[in-house]
Amino acid sequence: MKTYEALAEAAILIAARQRTAGVKGRPEEEKLWFYLCILSYFVHATGQVYRFEDALAGTEPTEQRHVSARLSEHKNTLAQPAVELLLQTLNETPEPEQKPMFLLIALLNFIAETGQIEEAEDFFSHHLDLAPVAIAHFTCHEEAEAWLKGSAEPPSPARILIGDEYYQFWYDREDNTRGMYRDYPIEPALEALTARGIPQQRPSFATRAEAEAWLMSHPANPYSFVAIAGEHYFAVHHPRLRRHSLHHVASALSAWEERKKAVEREAALEATAPSDGSRE
Structure with a gap:
């Protein structure tokens, strides 16, 4: 491009x-x-x-x-x-x-x-x-894949939401290839905020539907912690999409740790891989 x-x-x-x-x-x-x-x-x-x-x-x-x-x-x-x-x-x-x-x-x-x-x-x-911008929301992978394959020339590069998870979407006009992969743009902020301690005084709801209804009239700016059925959630406001994504704190932090470990492993493998000039 x-x-x-x-x-x-x-x-x-x-x-x-x-x-x-x-x-x-x-x-x-x-x-x-x-x-x-x-x-x-x-x-x-x-x-x-x-x-x-x-x-x-x-x-x-x-x-x-x-x-x-x-x-x-x-x-x-x-x-x-x-x-x-x-x-x-x-x-x-x-x-x-x-x-x-x-x-x-x-x-x-x-x-x-x-x-x-x-x-x-x-x-x-x-x-x-603003939270990292997502240009579209899909309820499931199948819906996102249908959009990905069905768009003659989709926006690119751009982030989308599938459920409550960010994905990076890309499209190459030159050879008409396209794809997407899991992205982690909010996890660093979540990690930093939880390190300071989740606020004791936070909105609490019995169901996700109740939390979403409350957030519509009390939007996060751009992040906020809420409790749903006794579990901690990280609410992320997406004004362009007129919605909030809700990230289960424990699960999101666990996935982020796994991602960081994977990146470290990849970096270590690259560092130890022989260069072209050293190969027989």
């Missing part, structure tokens, strides 16, 4: 520019570079990299400096100041180093033209209050 790689290169430029702005005491500029970083992550997290790639493919080289008129429609956002910063930076940057700036201008244009400025702005303002 060429655009995926190009966004990764742009992220390096953003980080460098953000650090420089911070060192030189330019907080507004530093904030705008961080804004661009989060917008790039927004496109990743919502599985829109190929969609953005298609928008780029329809752009003529002579339109690289083009700025969408729809950006100026959003007066109370950082979108317009961000594109102005990019245009200014372009004028100060040698031509061979301008490519990431053009990509970021195109990124802002894409978000504006697809009507996502307000959503992206909200994502920037509240990303620290």
Whole structure:
């Protein structure tokens, strides 16, 4: 995925520019570079990299400096100041180093033209209050597999929920391969929070249905502990999906420990494996 790689290169430029702005005491500029970083992550997290790639493919080289008129429609956002910063930076940057700036201008244009400025702005303002984004929920593996196989071109890469578990979904347009695997994005937070101790005062319910009904009007921000039938659960709020996932604390921590051990074993095997040059 060429655009995926190009966004990764742009992220390096953003980080460098953000650090420089911070060192030189330019907080507004530093904030705008961080804004661009989060917008790039927004496109990743919502599985829109190929969609953005298609928008780029329809752009003529002579339109690289083009700025969408729809950006100026959003007066109370950082979108317009961000594109102005990019245009200014372009004028100060040698031509061979301008490519990431053009990509970021195109990124802002894409978000504006697809009507996502307000959503992206909200994502920037509240990303620290959000759990890792899942773009879809399925009740079982069979349902997820049917979606995976039936979608002509599904969002990628993106996380989904199957039941209460995260899965990472991927699709490669070049050879039409696709798949998913179990992911563990919330377990580190769960581990850290339980290490401090589960709060004694927490909502308690007899059934899961009661817990879900209560959480709809008292959403976790983004995490919260609840008790269901005397067992500890970790509630994770997914505002995009308008639901909470409920993770049995003991089971989730056990699965996380097994996953960490598996990663350690894999790393140890790689470290001890002979290199190609050492083989007879």
